[in-house]
Amino acid sequence: MPTMTRHLLFLDIDPSSASVAAYRDWHRAGGPPAAINRSIRASGIESLEIWHVGDRLAMIMETGPDFSAAAKAAADAADPDVQAWEALMERFQRRLPFAPDGEKWVAAERVYSLDEQP
Template structure:
């Protein structure tokens, strides 16, 4: 039997507009089930978003075989797109984000198994 695949760990960051914090928290108290289902179908697990000093830090594990295709499927999902119309106005990309980029990847500098 083959050994289980080691998940790909993904972390990203974005700023949260301070005046939008309560709205953002409220939205995430009841993420729509179709959005959660889309993430699961795309092999996203252990997804968490943390907040500190108006900076959001997201972490998830990816267990699939084609990361780019699965991320494209998430982006193409109409329910996820609708969800983003609610969450995106709460966020402000970091200064280091490329034009059109929202959440930016964070570099993993340490991991303990």
Template sequence: MKRFCLTLDLIDDPESIRIYEQHHAPGAAWPEVTQHDIDCGVLNIEIFRTGNRMFMILETEDDFTFEKKAEMDAANPIIAKWEALMWGFQQPIPWAKPGEKWVLMERIFKSGL
């Protein structure tokens, strides 16, 4: 299993954040989207929020790559619709590359076994 940590900001508006969280409440995510993630090799996703900053932990199969997922995303019109909807609530972090949404984080510390 691989683990990736990513970050993204939401538009800093309480009502917008509330609606975004409703889309991610238990059972609210589109089933086609969650199945697509599974088909791409994603085993688990957790998203945390403080203020308008989000942090995502993505656990995947060993052969998962972001390139392969991007290809599969591009071929799926439901994913395009979901991403367009979500982009209405999201904004890139200041150091994101043009067009980049979720930014991969670098681990700088690990403790324990």
């Protein structure tokens, strides 16, 4: 059975009600362009959800064994549809104050797992 890896990433959103409404609308079922969903699936991402609370977004992503973040980034940089989507999303998103340069979504580190407890 292939091993899945779960990733949890965070990003802030412009808290204005218009920005939040627009961002949520773009992410409704059928909202993202088909090319974006194809790009995500083709990279080895098996599951992806974005959650929202206040001015924070959380992305939960599960990837298969062939997923490479570097390969995904390179493919995205070369794809004009993905670049157009990213430019559109930049209007709503705000990098976390501690995000490294050039990094938008920041990965969280797991510090607890019930499965590992006695």
